Amino acid sequence: MLKVAVVGASGYTGVELLRLLHGHPEVTVSCVTSEQNAGRPVAEIFPTLRGRYAQQLENLEPVRVAEKADLIFTALPHKAAMEVVPTFLKLGKRVVDLSADYRFNDAAVYESWYEPHLNPELLGQAVYGLPEVRRAEIVPAQLVGNPGCYPTCTILGLQPLVRQGVIDPTTVIVDAKSGVSGAGRGAKVDNLYCEVNEGFKPYGVGGVHRHLPEIEQELSLLAGEQVMISFTPHLVPMDRGILATSYARLAADLSPADLVRLFGEFYAGEPFVRVLPQGSFPSTAHVRGANFCDIGVTVDTRTGRVIVVSAIDNLVKGAAGQAVQNMNLMCGFPETMGLDGLALFP
């Protein structure tokens, strides 16, 4: 049994990791930390865990955590992660970091969107943990930067088009929508039930959301040239789910059927990407609680634009599920182990 620690377990990503790891036959959770709730049973914070998790939440003392675990999931805010990850690595532990701290190849990009990086030398060895893009690099990695939720959904939706060079990369517009759990569990008026319920709105309009450089980094690598996109996130009154509607001008003469075939072939064999039949498009409701990315694609023949719709559960394929998938790859477990749960519907 692999001993794993969940560092930063009082947020929604933390509890989702605990839910998924509970169903993983090769893993035991040996340490769970939370600064704000240290000393309390984790099942008191999250009553869903009652009767199944007896652990107490501990303070985050990196050396003690490392002593208890073989692999560590850091579900901390950015900056907090890079304060502890180097210790874990030095002590020989493997790390899947769910913050933004190890997602960028270029420290300058990180620093222009976030803040000064405390250990930029680690960026070279960290692997961007999107298995459907770079599975082979994840397997041997000691440090994986688990992708953001919007980037996961967007990159998987655009990858076949960009890799095959069938779109004009200067015309990409991504209109994305997220459920509220993406905003975290902090006590803010903006995220109160009555503020969010029965309303729909954009945020980060004008190319200012921090997931934008992450998306552009990966699309540029896939395209082999610098890609710059427009990206607008919106808030949907629901708990979970991200759906991205992506637009680009076709650079090739492809019919809807051609595109569905192209996507189907591209993702053949991927256990967690489902390309929908022509004329079908995804709903976040159909991936709720599951590790799938569902993708539908078509052409607006009147305007020559391809439209890709991709959907994930932001807490699963967009966070905790993908982290477990990365762990499976790193540890030689079957990639789908612990992740074969179907979506909860309704």
Place this chain on the structure above:
Amino acid sequence: MLKVAVVGASGYTGVELLRLLHGHPEVTVSCVTSEQNAGRPVAEIFPTLRGRYAQQLENLEPVRVAEKADLIFTALPHKAAMEVVPTFLKLGKRVVDLSADYRFNDAAVYESWYEPHLNPELLGQAVYGLPEVRRAEIVPAQLVGNPGCYPTCTILGLQPLVRQGVIDPTTVIVDAKSGVSGAGRGAKVDNLYCEVNEGFKPYGVGGVHRHLPEIEQELSLLAGEQVMISFTPHLVPMDRGILATSYARLAADLSPADLVRLFGEFYAGEPFVRVLPQGSFPSTAHVRGANFCDIGVTVDTRTGRVIVVSAIDNLVKGAAGQAVQNMNLMCGFPETMGLDGLALFP
């Protein structure tokens, strides 16, 4: 007191008309029809009306309806409207039709998206009832084609840009989102609570939604040239509200502040359009139950695209409220009469 009839009152638009007309000091509702519920008190179908509406629902017999009313709101499905409107007109009544039947200038366009038109000769005299675009024509009209909800929201958001010629009209992409009441009150599995709740999805992907030709007709008139756009609607798990996020390449060198100023000046004096300050964007929650269209605008300077976000309540400014606004114009009442209710929040 003006006597008005609401024809087709067992849908959401019908009950919204009754709600608004109840608060209108110059109007009395003299006739309410519903084929499926004829003979029952309207307050039995919609208990919100209890104690305030004593009327019984009647069968739709056009001549009898016309005898009872000076002005008739037809809240019928398309086709059903054009079967009765000519009778109303012949009997000298004024009509605000909330279906699609009288929104198009060109019968061929209507017929390619809907079905054969029964009285295409009326299209020439019908006025597209978007007061912020063609107020002067509405005033004397006998027949007003009340705009669709998506077109209202989209056209108001794009009008200043198109009129001022500051965008490249070949680059317009409209990503729109609607609450569920837009799907009507028919008994369909697709619109059941458990099918819709906690999910977000697109529909009509690929340029096939019937509101598309309506938007293009009006934008083309505003631009003075044929405009073709990409339009993708989505379904949001909430009762009311439409939000359109529109993208286009700027054809002029304008800053976000320039654009906010342009919009502010364009809509100065409009009682129901609120241009938000720079950096603010609308939420459907802030127009719920009110007749406003809220608009925010900015530039994605990295890509040279303008982004306009516009929001309305689909049942108010997108249907019943706009119909009352049109009635006010047609009858010489103050334009805001009966429409000064603020949004219900939360």
Place this chain on the structure above:
Amino acid sequence: MLKVAVVGASGYTGVELLRLLHGHPEVTVSCVTSEQNAGRPVAEIFPTLRGRYAQQLENLEPVRVAEKADLIFTALPHKAAMEVVPTFLKLGKRVVDLSADYRFNDAAVYESWYEPHLNPELLGQAVYGLPEVRRAEIVPAQLVGNPGCYPTCTILGLQPLVRQGVIDPTTVIVDAKSGVSGAGRGAKVDNLYCEVNEGFKPYGVGGVHRHLPEIEQELSLLAGEQVMISFTPHLVPMDRGILATSYARLAADLSPADLVRLFGEFYAGEPFVRVLPQGSFPSTAHVRGANFCDIGVTVDTRTGRVIVVSAIDNLVKGAAGQAVQNMNLMCGFPETMGLDGLALFP
């Protein structure tokens, strides 16, 4: 025009007062205060007010507020209200207080459920502002203690039974359910969207909710004897609405039809109480945004229990609407003025 102040306007009750007062033809809002947002336009805090409220939020300086207004609505937390109300009264102003501070006849009761009362001598002159119970006393009052939301809903539902003496008052059980706006607008994890959405739970179980003594005070007065009830509130994942399901053993041999008739006669002439026909029961959806209390009643003949179901909008009849109704009575306006809006459905 009556000049009114809204003191404590950054909560949900405050904004609801502003919404309703906007539609009141005899009132002008001359002062709006908020400690936390002083100096900012009120429409910045609540964008629903944009274009209709130009006021800036002010600090709460009681003398200055009193100078500006004839009547003052205090929408403050308990304790904060009793710190300023005496000043308003001394300066000759009339006050409708929406906190709990002036709802109790007996300071000892207040103090055992809340805290030491700062001006218990005012309790004798304050009138419990439930018009359907004590309209005549409200008319001349200088100080009205506006009832709590649960008490309003519960007392209106039980009043006919208790007044007519047809139930055994020792058997009353009230199972009540509230939307989330009742929990206020404070930044608490418990009220975050993701904590509340898609869940249903009780709180204050075991007779510990602060609205309990308020309900018992009024029922005891109506019964002419001490009444003690069981009261359990629950939280419903919706913005607005309270529904109380009340149970008691019948002390008289009454059929469902008898009870519907009894209720109908009891509330005949009441503009805001709607007694539903036999076999019909209320939904909070049908009073959303309106000042009605809808009531349905029947008998469980197998067990001899009467069941009353009553529903209100907690922010309207349960708070701001009732406050305006009280103002109307105090100032000689028609009781329904500004309150004739129908519920927003859907």
Place this chain on the structure above:
Amino acid sequence: MLKVAVVGASGYTGVELLRLLHGHPEVTVSCVTSEQNAGRPVAEIFPTLRGRYAQQLENLEPVRVAEKADLIFTALPHKAAMEVVPTFLKLGKRVVDLSADYRFNDAAVYESWYEPHLNPELLGQAVYGLPEVRRAEIVPAQLVGNPGCYPTCTILGLQPLVRQGVIDPTTVIVDAKSGVSGAGRGAKVDNLYCEVNEGFKPYGVGGVHRHLPEIEQELSLLAGEQVMISFTPHLVPMDRGILATSYARLAADLSPADLVRLFGEFYAGEPFVRVLPQGSFPSTAHVRGANFCDIGVTVDTRTGRVIVVSAIDNLVKGAAGQAVQNMNLMCGFPETMGLDGLALFP
């Protein structure tokens, strides 16, 4: 591998069975039927199953179904179940029936609440499948009548009190609340999103809900005397979950701590019943998607009433999960097999 059939798979219970059975290591789903969708892939009806269920929906031909399966889950409406179950039994198959057809001991009771029973002779051999009440009888049963959702929640909440004789059974009032999936997947206006959303209402008021006799049958058996209760169900705007708030007069002098201890001891060792610590009460959110029944209990010392709050997921412990639990018992699998998933939160 046990071959199982799911008969009636196009409803919410059917798809929940398929979700749970997918995660069961000893079971293979060999047949899935649906009259209305026969011939279509089940994953087309429920896209959550895409990539994991290749089956086509079949017509319900009882003999063919029996040939394909060892154990059959009938997820049909009442009446439809008793038309096919005898054939399954005659062919030696074991059956877990999720309808009401085999829940009653007394055909007369069934017939007074439902309709004439087609095979009343089977009622004697059918076992009421509530493992926490009669586990030993379920193990050898050929036919299990899977309990209703309200009865499961209510009986588990009241069992310790009734068995220990610590309440007056003539005073039991159950105020129950359910999410919308309990209403099924039929295309009815009443269950449309906009009819249900943002509203809360009772239904079946006055002791007329069909789950009432089922609850009374079981409580009477537990009490050893005829028990008659008041039962009022309500509809909550959420997908899943049932919460029952039950009231009764204590017949013994027990403190809250005594009661929590009594419940804890009573359910010690039960894998799916979680008795909460004193002062804690359940939320449906904490059992969403899981097979738990969470129970909190206290005393209203002022009135001498015990209050029990119990919560389940109506589709899991209230239907499909309990059915799998019964199958596990019948087939000698570990009772929790395939049911160890934790609740999805948020």
